[in-house]
Amino acid sequence: MKDNDEFLKKMEDLQVPEINPTGHPKMVKMAILNAERSAALGVWLIVVPCYFLLCVFMYYFFHVRLSIFVSMFNLMSSLDKTPYIGFLSPLLLVGLPIVSVIINMLSIMNVQYRRLDPNMPGAKEINISIRLRFWNILLILVSLAIVCIFVCYAIAENITVR
Amino acid sequence: MKLNWFIRKGIIYLPASVVGWVILVLAAAYAVYTFIDIDSRSHSVSDTMINFVFNLLLIGMIYTIIAYFTDANRKVDPNSFKEFD
Numbered sequence: 001m002k003d004n005d006e007f008l009k010k011m012e013d014l015q016v017p018e019i020n021p022t023g024h025p026k027m028v029k030m031a032i033l034n035a036e037r038s039a040a041l042g043v044w045l046i047v048v049p050c051y052f053l054l055c056v057f058m059y060y061f062f063h064v065r066l067s068i069f070v071s072m073f074n075l076m077s078s079l080d081k082t083p084y085i086g087f088l089s090p091l092l093l094v095g096l097p098i099v100s101v102i103i104n105m106l107s108i109m110n111v112q113y114r115r116l117d118p119n120m121p122g123a124k125e126i127n128i129s130i131r132l133r134f135w136n137i138l139l140i141l142v143s144l145a146i147v148c149i150f151v152c153y154a155i156a157e158n159i160t161v162r
Numbered sequence: 163m164k165l166n167w168f169i170r171k172g173i174i175y176l177p178a179s180v181v182g183w184v185i186l187v188l189a190a191a192y193a194v195y196t197f198i199d200i201d202s203r204s205h206s207v208s209d210t211m212i213n214f215v216f217n218l219l220l221i222g223m224i225y226t227i228i229a230y231f232t233d234a235n236r237k238v239d240p241n242s243f244k245e246f247d
Contacts (some may be wrong), residue, residue, distance in 0.1 A: 036170075037170065037230065037233065039173075040170060040172070040173040040175075040226070040230075041227070041230045042225060043173045044173070044223045044227075045223065047219055047222075047223065048216070048219050048223065051215070051216070058247050062197040066208070067206065067208045067209070068208040068211065068212045069212075071208060071209045071213065073211040075212065075213055075216060085212060096223075125192075125239070144193060158215065
């Protein structure tokens with residue numbers, strides 16, 4: 001009986017935590033893909049275009065006239081000329097960097113779409129937050145640079161002035 | 163169905179099961195075959211190397227794509243859960 005009274009007294013003396021209901025609610029923001037795995041795959045997806053660009057820059061910009069760079073250009077042109085695998089070089093040089101951009105964006109981005117007021121149909125908001133992860137952001141920028149270089153090259157190569 | 167064939171160490175995927183080892187051995191065997199094939203047709207060492215490195219990168223990329231989808235630890239990054247005030 002005495003223990004019971006002591007227990008009741010302890011319970012009555014317990015400090016109740018104060019809750020501020022006007023404070024901002026905390027949100028859990030979850031990325032779609034794992035950031036480290038996306039970075040690991042992203043490196044492999046851009047390694048071939050980077051290797052090709054290295055050959056191009058060494059040969060044309062730094063004038064290092066080695067036969068290994070000429071062999072690389074011959075290899076890429078032979079890929080274009082070979083039947084049935086003509087799609088391979090655009091896929092390697094543009095498609096895979098785009099995939100790298102997408103998977104790395106999905107691993108650091110969080111998009112939330114919600115209605116602000118259920119009574120007002122027009123009251124909607126979209127929140128986009130980006131986590132600052134160095135390797136993912138670096139891979140996105142490098143991949144975008146690769147895509148831009150090849151797209152600009154394709155435009156400049158195929159444009160005709162009349 | 164969860165396939166636990168590989169485990170990631172940095173940017174390299176290592177086999178974690180028999181199937182993973184089989185895929186790695188097949189990739190290595192294909193790389194060796196490619197090297198011998200290229201070497202028999204090429205006219206110089208640089209010609210062999212540039213073609214082989216290109217093929218090796220392609221093999222590594224395809225191996226990594228397979229490993230990415232069969233990774234034993236493919237789960238959402240715990241650091242991706244973050245509370246914002």
